[in-house]
Amino acid sequence: MTRTTNLLLSTVAAFAVSVAAPLAAFELDPRFVDNDGDLVADIPTDESEWVDPDTLIFAYTPVEDPAVYAEVWQPFLDHMAEVTGKNVQFFPVQSNAAQLEAMRAGRLHVAGFNTGSNPIAVACAGFRPFAMMASLDGSFGYEMEFITYPGSGIETVEDIAGRTMAFTAETSNSGFKAPQALLEAEYGLFVDVDYTPAFSGAHDNSILGVANRDYDAAAIANSVMTRMVERNVVFPDDIVTIYQSDTFPTTGYGTVYNLHPELQEKVQEAFFTFEWEGTSMAEEFGRSGEEQFIPITFQENWSVIRQIDEAMGVTYECQ
Template sequence: MTAKTFHRTLLVGAIAGLFAAASLTASANLSSRFTDADGDLVADAPTDESQWADPSTLVFAYTPVEDPAVYAEVWADFLAHMEEVTGKNVQFFPVQSNAAQLEAMRAGRLHVAGFNTGSNPIAVNCAGFVPFTMMASEDGSFGYEMEIITYPGSGIESVSDLAGRSMAFTSPTSNSGFKAPSALLGSEFGLVPDEDFDTAFSGSHDNSILGVINKDYESAAIANSVSSRMLARGVINEGDFDVIYTSQTFPTTSYGHVYNLHPELVEKVQDAFFSYDWEDSALQAEFANSGESQFIPITFNEHWAVIRTIDEANGVTYDCN
């Protein structure tokens, strides 16, 4: 058994033990602004048709990354396809933070978006986000792993070596960049952030990876799907960092719409995702690097159960009002 396989097996066991007593169908904690009559844990469309949003321009945002301009180009062909399917203008909104993305949807300025794994619950509960799809490989498999990385020669060779050192997280809403490592390091190794090791927030997985490589951070918790794409683009090189921990597979970024989008427009938006031809597209060139080549249907109730459980384990609650 390789060291990486051992770490993965160990972490899978840790998650199973940590969450055994927690319900995987945690009830929704929706803002009082929303209703959930059908019990699917996401906000229902308003019953009053006058509250349905039917904008002339749809605003789309991808989860925050270090250089949004890169992803504006990656998504350009897809958004042109969405314009064709919906009959609407579609504008790319280059968000700089999870907070900005959440606030934009909550305020009604963002209609369609990709929210990262960890921010899905708060987007659903506080901003009225309704996820319906995510990227997957040709065989329908999906997801990514959380990795803890360090730079070669740091003296950190295992998780226990993090005691007395420092680690970069990405943002408090990130699953692999904060929530999962916080829960797992505490439960399995007795390492508590800011007590047993110093912490910093980098703002994004890209920043954390580059920060470790440049020795700004001694270690970092990242999503390996991001490092895979950075490697493929030549932004970083093999051997720039060492992986000391690899997690179980988590669901990746989900895509969806704001709850009050006109139902007929919702159908067209969904059709835009599921009818998109990936072949020879910029989307394929970018996301094939992390093994993704299609959009598949998902539900927040089923596919985000493990993430809601991690939130429970971390004592996360939502006060959206």
């Protein structure tokens, strides 16, 4: 179940007022078709366009230390290999752009794209998301937080004026798009006018940057911060939260559109039959209340993210 509530929607609506004209509906790159109207690329009807690799390449959303997550994901990758009958390789990515380009170029078959990158991956790379991590009761998502460090002089959102605000990347929902919309719509703070932006590349980089006082403030996903605190990478006393949003959907997992349809079904089976208990996946993601994979749809679960993109005037330039 989702927990996104009226505050986020009112923020989108408030910012949308400043947009001169409504944007066109969400559209896929012309090389994809969507005959069933579910907003994701259809599997090609021409079997010659299907790909059936000996090795499936999997990538998790960019993090500061991909090697750590390669070990975390290994039990799941072993399970996917068993279910699909394929070799499965973890592909460490350093940026959202690199991950998107890898799928668009055919070098990435299965992936977890972060919240803000999901619409771009769907529109430009033929990404077909079908799963999300959730707690055992079926609830899912994370909150965007504005954080600073003790003694920074920033006690309210308004105090960000004149300071350096760290974002992650322009494709990130909680790391850039939603906070920028909120700062403009609710607080009248405009990037490059009222505060100086910095781009760290990842949520953990932003969190460490604030803890080390390299940035005055940052917009981050609190699920990432929870896991970092649990691992003692940062400590609660290093961080002060001055704002917390309502809940957003989290990383969406899926396949590239032209993967052999039977293989796509097997990949989905691997996600929904994985036994979490006692694994490194449970140890790592359980810290933020994520303990299973549940089915999702891009059309329903990412509707609020598409609203934010529309409110901000985001368009997708698929190269």
